[in-house]
Amino acid sequence: MKALLYESSQNLRFCEQPNSIADNDNTLIDVNAVGICGSDMHAYLGHDERRPPPLILGHEAAGMLPSGARVTVNPLVVCETCDYCRAGRSNLCLQRQIISMPPRAGAFAEQLAIPPQNIVPLPNSLSLQQGSLAEPLACGHHTAGLGVVHSRRSLAECQTAVLGGGAIGLASALSLTARGAKEVWIADNNPRRRKALEKTGNFHIVTPEALPTAMDVVIDAVGHEQTRRQASTITAPGGVVVHIGLASADGGFDMRRLTLQEIVLVGSYTYTMTEFKETVEWMGKGKLGALDWFETRPLSDGARAFADLLAGNVAAPKIVLIP
Ligand SMILES: [Zn+2]
Ligand SMILES: [Zn+2]
Incomplete structure (x- = not known):
C-alpha cells in the first residue's frame, strides 16, 4: 500500500509500505480521509519521543469496511478491563494505545488495521471527509x-x-x-x-x-x-x-x-467511547455546525501540507488528506 512515511525530523515521504494486516484483533479499513493533527506536527518536528521514526503518523481517519459500510475510527485502543475502563474513564486506561504511536501504525496510508470495537458507523448525512473530523471534535x-x-x-x-x-x-x-x-x-x-x-x-x-x-x-x-x-x-x-x-x-x-x-x-485528554459516539451522533444531527472548516489535499502531497502548516500558510483549522 501507499503511505506517507515519517522518516526523520521534518522529513515525510510518500512511498510503498507493507500492507496493513487484518487478524483476530484487527479489522482492515480502506482509508478515505485522514486529518492532520497538531500532535502529528509535533512528531514531525521531532518533538515527540513517543513517536520515533520511521513511522506512519495520522489518527483522524474515516473510510470504508470491506462490506462498503462508511465508518469513522476511534484511534484510542483501550483494554476494557482495568479500573479506569470499568469506571467509564477509558481515556485514562492503564494500557491505552493510540494509532500512530508504536506498536500501532497510523492512518496516513491507504489501509488501516484497527480493532472492530473502535469502528463507528457514519450517519448518512455526513461525508467521509466530515467523518474524519470526529476525532478532533470528540x-x-x-x-x-x-x-x-x-x-x-x-x-x-x-x-x-x-x-x-x-x-x-x-x-x-x-x-x-x-x-x-x-x-x-x-x-x-x-x-x-x-x-x-x-x-x-x-x-x-x-x-x-x-x-x-x-x-x-x-x-x-x-x-x-x-x-x-x-x-x-x-x-x-x-x-x-x-x-x-x-x-x-x-x-x-x-x-x-x-x-x-x-x-x-x-x-483533558482524548475522550471515552461513549463521548466519541455521542460526538458522531451530534455531528450527524448538525448540532456541531456545518463541519465545512477543513481543506483537502492528496495524501501524496502530505509533505507539502506539513510544510505549509509549519510556515503558518494555512487558514483552515484542519487539513484533511485523501489517500
Ligand atoms: Zn488529533
Ligand atoms: Zn483499561
Whole structure:
C-alpha cells in the first residue's frame, strides 16, 4: 500500500509500505480521509519521543469496511478491563494505545488495521471527509464536558473562552455552544485563521489581547506559557480552566491567583467511547455546525501540507488528506 512515511525530523515521504494486516484483533479499513493533527506536527518536528521514526503518523481517519459500510475510527485502543475502563474513564486506561504511536501504525496510508470495537458507523448525512473530523471534535466535546462537570454555575449562565482557534479549540467552542453556553469567545493570534473562524458558529472571534476577563470557563487549546498565563488572568473567581493544549510542558500558570481565587484547573485528554459516539451522533444531527472548516489535499502531497502548516500558510483549522 501507499503511505506517507515519517522518516526523520521534518522529513515525510510518500512511498510503498507493507500492507496493513487484518487478524483476530484487527479489522482492515480502506482509508478515505485522514486529518492532520497538531500532535502529528509535533512528531514531525521531532518533538515527540513517543513517536520515533520511521513511522506512519495520522489518527483522524474515516473510510470504508470491506462490506462498503462508511465508518469513522476511534484511534484510542483501550483494554476494557482495568479500573479506569470499568469506571467509564477509558481515556485514562492503564494500557491505552493510540494509532500512530508504536506498536500501532497510523492512518496516513491507504489501509488501516484497527480493532472492530473502535469502528463507528457514519450517519448518512455526513461525508467521509466530515467523518474524519470526529476525532478532533470528540476531543473538544470531552474538553467542554470537563468544563461543565467542574463549573459550579450552569453553562447557560457561563461566559466561556477558548484560547487557540485550531481544530481542537474550535471543536471545544462548538461543543460549548451545543451544550448551551451563554457566550463563547475564541482568541487566536493568526488573522487568517480568525477570518476562517468567523463563519463557523455564533462566536466572538478576537485577538488574545481583546479577550475580556471574568470568564467562568476557559479552555486552553494551545498549551503555551503565554496562554496559560492568560488563562490564569481571565478566569473568574471560582471558575474553571480546562487545559488540553500540549505546546509546551510547563510555565505560565499563576498558581497564586488560582489558589486565592479557588480556580479549578483540570487537564483533558482524548475522550471515552461513549463521548466519541455521542460526538458522531451530534455531528450527524448538525448540532456541531456545518463541519465545512477543513481543506483537502492528496495524501501524496502530505509533505507539502506539513510544510505549509509549519510556515503558518494555512487558514483552515484542519487539513484533511485523501489517500
Ligand atoms: Zn488529533
Ligand atoms: Zn483499561
